[in-house]
Amino acid sequence: MTYDDFHATLFDLIQVTTFNRAPDDLIRSAQTMLALAVSLLPPDERQQELQRIEGGALRQHVARFPGRQASPYPRVTNGHVAH
Numbered sequence: 001m002t003y004d005d006f007h008a009t010l011f012d013l014i015q016v017t018t019f020n021r022a023p024d025d026l027i028r029s030a031q032t033m034l035a036l037a038v039s040l041l042p043p044d045e046r047q048q049e050l051q052r053i054e055g056g057a058l059r060q061h062v063a064r065f066p067g068r069q070a071s072p073y074p075r076v077t078n079g080h081v082a083h
Contacts, residue, residue: 001009019025038049 014026034053038046038053041049
C-alpha cells in the first residue's frame with residue numbers, strides 16, 4: 001500500500017468512526033500509532049525522528065488543517081496545570 005493510499009484509507013476510517021470522547025480518543029489512538037511507528041525505526045533514526053517531533057514538526061502538521069481552533073487553555077511547558 002502506498003503512503004497516499006494508506007493516508008486516504010486512514011482518513012476515511014476516521015470520518016466514519018464514532019468516538020466516545022472525540023477528539024481525546026482520536027488523539028490517544030494517534031499517539032499510540034506514532035509511538036509504534038517511531039519504535040520500529042533503527043535507534044539512530046528513532047532518535048532523529050523524536051528530535052524532529054519535539055522540535056515542532058508535529059505542531060507544523062497541526063497548523064496545516066484550516067479547521068483547527070486555538071486552544072482556550074493556556075500553553076504550559078513545565079508539566080503543571082496553568083491557573
